[in-house]
Amino acid sequence: MKKSIWIVLALLLVIPGLLFTASCGKKTLKADIETMKEKPKEAPAPPPPPPAPAPAPVIQKVPEPVKISAEEIRAREKAAAMKALMNEDVYFDYDSAALTPAAQEVLKKKAASLGKYSEVSITIEGHCDERGTNEYNLALGERRAESAKTFLIDLGLAASRFATISYGEEKPFDTGNDEEAWAKNRRAHFVVK
């Protein structure tokens, strides 16, 4: 009886130890492969990786991590492109839905990125600053979103990829009450669907 308890205890200690060692070994191997692959190619250093790494493969096969890595690079590039699409807003002048030269430049960048990722659909949100009145601003926000959409369609992108929605002055980016805040709020904001 006593003997068997000791055996069980010993196993409890040894098995996790083995598992631990095994997973350590795997990590090292994967890291080595990645280094080997990246160095000769002189690939641009990827941005600091986001805190969600790909899950470690269960079965150790040498070529597979390489393949995942290539996909991951593309995925990361796409993620960065989508982030840029959403982070960079198109700005408008006061009480205007006309596209300024600066706004057109931003839209051209977005068009290039959307041309590359043809599977992506976008909702364009139109927003206004707080100075106008709610009713008129809701209409103005829609005209801003539609201006941006029309420009992208004119650049050759499919209309079916775009939806628009106006929030008027209901969702300011900056809740300040000065021109600096207002300028940030007069915007078309892109959201990847």
Add this chain to the structure above:
Amino acid sequence: MTVFRYIVVLAAAYISFVLPASSFAGYDYIDINSPFLRKIPIAVPVFGTDNADNSSVQLSKKASDMLSGMLDFTGYFKMLDRDSFIEDPAKIKSGVPNIYFPNWTAVGAELLVTGDLQIKGGALEIELRLFDTIKASQLIGKKYNAGMNDLRDVIKRFSGEIIFYLTGNRGVFDSQIAFVSSGSGNKEIYICEFDGSNISQFTRNKAITLFPAWSSDSQWIAFTSYIRGKPDLYIVNVRDKSMSVIAKKGINITPAWVPGKFELAATLSYSGDQNIYLLTGTGKEIKRLTKEGESDVSPTWSPDGKKMAFVSSRSGTPQIYVQDIATGRVERITFYGRYNTQPSWSPKGDKIAYSGMNGGSHNIYVIGFDGKDPVQLTGNAGDNESPSWSPDGSLIVFSSTREGPSRIFVMTAFGTDQRRLLAISGEQSSPKWSLGSNNKQP
């Protein structure tokens, strides 16, 4: 439901026991068209009661204070200070033979309201009279039998009698105001009584909700809400909350009911243009009202339903236009300033209130519907937006940021007596006054 029951009970119970001059009411007391309105000095002493017990005395005081408050709200009266009264309120007996009028003219009163309140068998017996102290005559006398919880309704009813006698108009006492408040974390619609009391939350959409609009009979409220993620139009029955939804592509905003009809105008953009359409009360399209290729919002109807004012940016800046529905003829009525929006057609039909931006802030203006004589009513007090007329045309409710956060304010149609109507958590905006019993169209 309870309101309806009450009206039936009260209608059955109240007896107009004196009918002196009131059959040919004296509208000459207050000319509501005069911008130089002189406030009539009125005395409202504490009402009498036979019961000496504390609750009767307290209720009499409460009733007289309530009546004072309602009369004061109209802006027609100068409420005289009770401390200046010569007569001992405990000894005031109602009825002409019992009143020594010189004691009231001596303190400056031209009108006097006396009241007598008794609690009998768990119910109220209230006798209220209005006197002309100079002519030494009774103008109105009413007796009401009502439930213990119906005091406020009795006082509202008698206030309505007084205003009807003096102005020929039913006043505002049975009207309500719908408005938007952000207190719950989302903009939702709330409803309160004419004076900001009895606030209740009407929508619980948990989504941006905007632009409430009352039907003429106060049975329906239309509004825009992002319940489904985009600005759609909802038409909701006030009592049973049954509803219709207009959820076309684009924006579905700024509803305005056609006076006396189950139809409304609203801006829809499904065609690609932001046009105003005429819709049935169930949300079916009747026809497009404004011409293609423009951006038009915020319709408001003349009381006869023959004309519609709205905002259009067809000239390059938002300005107010009036369209004749039968002929389709459109005229621009605002030319001063670069941002004139939120028109509200007065119930008498002669004027349109709107908000105009000037010097960086919005203010309330009133202009003839023909574009003549614009008058600025607010100034140097933050942004003032969203004017809406009281059903009798004597007052305008609006939102103002003069205290910091946006709040609901009220003023006379001439811009005097500006005061805050209510303050609850969050910010309040877009007030809309219901027609109450003034829903009969000319």
